Every structure is written in structure tokens, then in C-alpha cells.
Amino acid sequence: MLLHLAPLSLLACSEKYYCGPGTHAEGEWCLVDADGPAPADTSTDTAGDTSGDTSGDTAADTARDTGEDTGQPRGPARVVINELMASNSESVTDELGEYDDWVELYNAGDRPMPLEGLSLSDLRDQPAQYRFPAGAVLAPGAWLVVWCDGQPEQGDYHAAFTLQSAADELYLIEDPEGANGVLDAVTFTDFPREQSAIRVPDGSDTWAYTSTVTPGAENPE
Ligand SMILES: [Ca+2]
Ligand SMILES: [Ca+2]
Numbered sequence: 334m335l336l337h338l339a340p341l342s343l344l345a346c347s348e349k350y351y352c353g354p355g356t357h358a359e360g361e362w363c364l365v366d367a368d369g370p371a372p373a374d375t376s377t378d379t380a381g382d383t384s385g386d387t388s389g390d391t392a393a394d395t396a397r398d399t400g401e402d403t404g405q406p407r408g409p410a411r412v413v414i415n416e417l418m419a420s421n422s423e424s425v426t427d428e429l430g431e432y433d434d435w436v437e438l439y440n441a442g443d444r445p446m447p448l449e450g451l452s453l454s455d456l457r458d459q460p461a462q463y464r465f466p467a468g469a470v471l472a473p474g475a476w477l478v479v480w481c482d483g484q485p486e487q488g489d490y491h492a493a494f495t496l497q498s499a500a501d502e503l504y505l506i507e508d509p510e511g512a513n514g515v516l517d518a519v520t521f522t523d524f525p526r527e528q529s530a531i532r533v534p535d536g537s538d539t540w541a542y543t544s545t546v547t548p549g550a551e552n553p554e
């Protein structure tokens with residue numbers, strides 16, 4: 334499902350984002366970047382080929398400026414459940430070194446996605462089990478991990494519920510105490526151990542299980 338949002342004039346920062354390639358340092362917990370993904374190799378390009386960089390940067394800037402100046406509509410923000418793991422005892426740990434269940438969200442759209450006002454839950458009739466912290470924003474093309482470890486005391490991105498590998502559901506809810514609409518949902522049974530369920534590629538409608546788990550980073554093809 335799609336969520337349409339007006340352009341944001343200001344992005345708030347949240348403390349702990351698990352960043353993947355193209356956002357910040359891969360695999361690091363870091364602040365969201367209001368300017369979006371940083372250039373991957375600016376310093377290398379500058380040293381290597383000045384003329385090439387100039388033309389490239391100009392084209393990029395022109396395209397971006399043109400879009401803003403003419404008011405061309407961009408695509409909507411679109412946040413999806415992109416990867417999850419419901420049986421993890423040796424694959425990946427949270428920032429405290431614990432092997433816990435987790436879910437990865439991905440912004441498949443072109444706009445920053447405010448997460449405040451959204452919730453995660455494995456119970457449809459208890460939609461607000463986990464709420465994102467105030468000011469949290471998911472940049473276009475960025476990933477975010479929430480640990481479903483039942484340990485909310487461990488940080489802003491730790492939910493008070495876990496995922497049952499035998500059978501469970503996971504809902505991404507908009508406005509849980511109002512419209513209470515489902516933005517995305519996943520249901521599963523017999524979730525395989527030490528594997529994650531992924532969208533292939535990121536944001537698509539095709540799901541698969543994989544042993545190559547990528548919390549906060551691009552899903553394998
Ligand atoms: Ca579990
Ligand atoms: Ca934990």
C-alpha cells in the first residue's frame with residue numbers, strides 16, 4: 334500500500350539508525366542525513382578527474398534544481414517491511430551483542446518518510462505495540478532496523494514484542510489510534526532458522542528466504 338505525504342521542509346534527526354550502503358557508514362548506527370545519501374566517492378573523483386566531476390555534478394545539480402524549481406511532483410514516500418528474521422540465534426546481533434528477531438523497513442519511494450505516527454505490531458488488534466520515536470524519518474532508499482526482542486528498555490529501536498517462528502504476523506500501521514490503517518503486513522509459518530525473509534529486490538512484491546541476511550543494507554538479488 335502507498336502512503337502519500339506532502340514534501341517536508343525540515344527533517345528531524347533520530348539517534349539510532351542502522352545504516353546501510355548509500356546512507357552513511359555501512360553497518361553503523363548513525364544519524365539520519367537530511368540531505369539524503371552522501372556521494373560514495375567524492376574525494377576520489379575530485380583527485381582523479383576534475384573536468385569529469387564538474388560536468389557530472391552540474392548535470393546532477395541541474396536535474397535536482399529543475400525538479401524543485403518547477404514543482405514537478407516526485408514519487409510518494411513508500412515504506413515497506415523489506416526483510417525480517419524470526420529465528421536468529423547465530424546470524425546477527427543487535428548493538429548489545431544479542432541474537433534477536435528483527436525487521437528491516439525500506440523507503441522505496443522518492444520522498445523522506447516520517448515514521449512518527451507509525452507503529453509495528455504482530456497483533457492486529459494491538460496495533461501500537463511498537464511506536465517509532467518522535468522525529469524519526471526514513472530517507473528515500475534507506476533502510477532501518479527495529480529489533481523485535483521484547484526489550485524496549487534497550488533503545489528506541491527495540492520493540493516490546495518478539496516474532497514467533499512457528500507462526501506469526503507483522504503489521505506496519507499508520508495512525509494506530511486513529512485511522513489505524515495497514516501500510517504493509519507479512520504473515521508466515523515455519524520461519525526457517527538463521528534465515529531472513531526478503532523482498533527481492535528491495536521494495537518489490539517478490540519474497541524469498543535467504544541465508545545472506547542484510548539488516549540495514551540492500552537485499553541480495
Ligand atoms: Ca523468534
Ligand atoms: Ca536485544
Ligand SMILES: [Ca+2]
Pocket residue numbers: 415416437476546547548549550551552
Ligand atoms: Ca536488507
